[in-house]
Amino acid sequence: MPKREEIVEAAGREVTITNPDKVFFPDAGHTKLDLVRYYVAVADGALRGAGGRPMALKRFVNGAEGEFFFQKRAPENRPEWLRTVELSFPSGRTADEIVLDDAAGLAWIVNLGCIDLNPHPVRADDLDHPDELRVDLDPVPGIPWSQIRDVAMVAREALEAVGLVGWPKTSGSRGIHINVRIERRWTYPEVRRAALALARDVEARAPEIASSKWWKEERHGVFLDYNQNAKDRTVASVYSVRPTKDARVSMPLRWEDIPDVEPEDFTLVTVPDLYSERGDPGAGIDDAPGSLDALLDLSARHEREGQGDAPWPPTYAKQPGEPPR
DNA sequence: GTCCCTA
DNA sequence: TAGGGACAACGCCCG
DNA sequence: CGGGCG
Ligand SMILES: [Mn+2]
Ligand SMILES: [Mn+2]
Numbered sequence: 001m002p003k004r005e006e007i008v009e010a011a012g013r014e015v016t017i018t019n020p021d022k023v024f025f026p027d028a029g030h031t032k033l034d035l036v037r038y039y040v041a042v043a044d045g046a047l048r049g050a051g052g053r054p055m056a057l058k059r060f061v062n063g064a065e066g067e068f069f070f071q072k073r074a075p076e077n078r079p080e081w082l083r084t085v086e087l088s089f090p091s092g093r094t095a096d097e098i099v100l101d102d103a104a105g106l107a108w109i110v111n112l113g114c115i116d117l118n119p120h121p122v123r124a125d126d127l128d129h130p131d132e133l134r135v136d137l138d139p140v141p142g143i144p145w146s147q148i149r150d151v152a153m154v155a156r157e158a159l160e161a162v163g164l165v166g167w168p169k170t171s172g173s174r175g176i177h178i179n180v181r182i183e184r185r186w187t188y189p190e191v192r193r194a195a196l197a198l199a200r201d202v203e204a205r206a207p208e209i210a211s212s213k214w215w216k217e218e219r220h221g222v223f224l225d226y227n228q229n230a231k232d233r234t235v236a237s238v239y240s241v242r243p244t245k246d247a248r249v250s251m252p253l254r255w256e257d258i259p260d261v262e263p264e265d266f267t268l269v270t271v272p273d274l275y276s277e278r279g280d281p282g283a284g285i286d287d288a289p290g291s292l293d294a295l296l297d298l299s300a301r302h303e304r305e306g307q308g309d310a311p312w313p314p315t316y317a318k319q320p321g322e323p324p325r
Numbered sequence: 326g327t328c329c330c331t332a
Numbered sequence: 333t334a335g336g337g338a339c340a341a342c343g344c345c346c347g
Numbered sequence: 348c349g350g351g352c353g
Contacts, residue, residue: 018326056341061326070341077327089342112326138353214352225353232342233353313352315343325345325351331336346351 006033010040011102013081017111024063024115027245030268032063035241036110041272042239043103045252045280046117049179049237053119054085054097054127056234061113064243074098075112082108085124089232090317099124116172116240116250121191121229126184130191131289134235135159135166135178135198136225140211143221145174147209149258151222152176154206156255158198162294167285170263172242172250175222177235183289186296188231189319194292196310197299199224214311227313238282239275241268252282 006020020033039046057071072095074084082105084096100106100117109117121130135155139148152168155178159166166178186194199212202224209221228235236242240250251266251274266274302308309321318325 059326059340061340069339071339072341075327075340091343093342095341136353216352228353230353235353311352312344313342314345314350315341315352317344326340328338329336330338332334342353344351347349 008033008036008040008107010043010107011104013079013102013104015104015107015111017107022063024060025245025247025268026063026065028247028268030247032110034268035115036107038241038268038272039106039110039239040103042275043106045275045282046106046237046239047100047102048280048282048285049239050117050119051100051102052123054087054099054122054124055117055119057098057109057112057114058116058118059113060115060243064115064245064247068243072097079104079108083124085127087120087127087232115243116236118234118240119237120232120234123184128187129184130186130188130229131182131184133164133180133182133191133195133198133292134228135180135195136228136235137171137176137178138223138225139174140216140219140221140223143174145262148174148176148222151202151206151210151224152178152258153255154210155198155202155224158201158205161201162198162298164290164295165288167252167282168255168258169238169250169252169282170248170261170266172236172240172244172248172263172266174263177250179238179285181285181289182292186292188229190292190296192226192229193299193309194295195224195229196226197295197302199226200302200307201298212310214313226310230313230316233313239271252280254281257281
């Protein structure tokens with residue numbers, strides 16, 4: 001019995017899917033081909049989040065329950081229509097990362113074993129100026145969904161206070177992400193400082209349930225992970241399927257729906273129908289890029305009041321003004 | 326998942 | 333030609 | 348050297 005292959009047509013191209021019947025989600029029974037068909041069905045929405053941006057590949061070649069590895073450098077053998085862009089690292093090393101433009105690219109990376117999409121917050125034509133600030137809400141173990149949702153609503157108020165509009169989504173795991181479309185006028189360190197100022201403001205508004213502290217030992221409730229805005233960090237983007245038993249999706253939400261939804265409502269099975277019947281709640285994200293001026297003013301105020309930079313993650317060189325790590 | 330080498 | 337092995341990120345700070 | 352953290 002030769003190994004079966006399936007040719008999938010997407011965006012006017014034919015993409016070969018090897019081992020289409022391989023079970024990627026044993027519990028739910030979804031195959032690799034199911035995953036490809038999912039992404040083709042929600043391609044416009046998924047590409048609004050991941051398209052046009054360099055991305056890291058997180059590969060689960062043995063399915064969601066298997067080991068994974070990251071791959072930054074695009075495979076040498078790739079279709080000529082697949083775009084890449086060269087990223088540079090502080091070490092001087094470089095990587096040609098994949099940039100998705102259409103559903104065919106989506107299908108092609110799923111064939112590699114990618115389950116979720118992990119784009120950088122920049123567009124391929126300007127790798128130094130993010131157009132997205134990411135508010136990453138990470139609950140510490142044991143925190144209920146109701147509290148995560150409450151912190152999200154506080155974050156919405158804090159964003160509104162500095163003239164910004166957030167676009168919320170379930171992370172597909174336990175948390176919430178709020179993406180903020182911004183003008184491409186600030187560098188990575190500036191966007192990170194803006195995210196830190198927002199995290200501190202949310203903690204000040206809701207000190208019982210929110211924390212901006214990097215050290216796990218000092219955290220409580222929901223941690224606002226400002227470091228996820230450092231250069232070279234990626235976040236699973238909208239409509240990404242996550243490697244959970246039930247194939248959960250990172251689902252864009254309308255703010256008014258947040259009180260009524262649970263993360264488990266959104267899966268590889270349920271989302272395509274929601275998408276075709278109710279449309280994409282994140283469709284307007286590109287309409288009005290915002291300014292970080294007010295949030296950076298808040299950061300400057302924090303600095304004057306004795307709250308300067310906060311710790312950076314491992315693998316980053318010590319920054320000027322950074323407290324002990 | 327794919328490539329490359331070897332038995 | 334079947335099968336095994338290699339390979340697929342970022343790479344610093346602190347005590 | 349192990350442990351920090353996504
Ligand atoms: Mn998170
Ligand atoms: Mn995080």
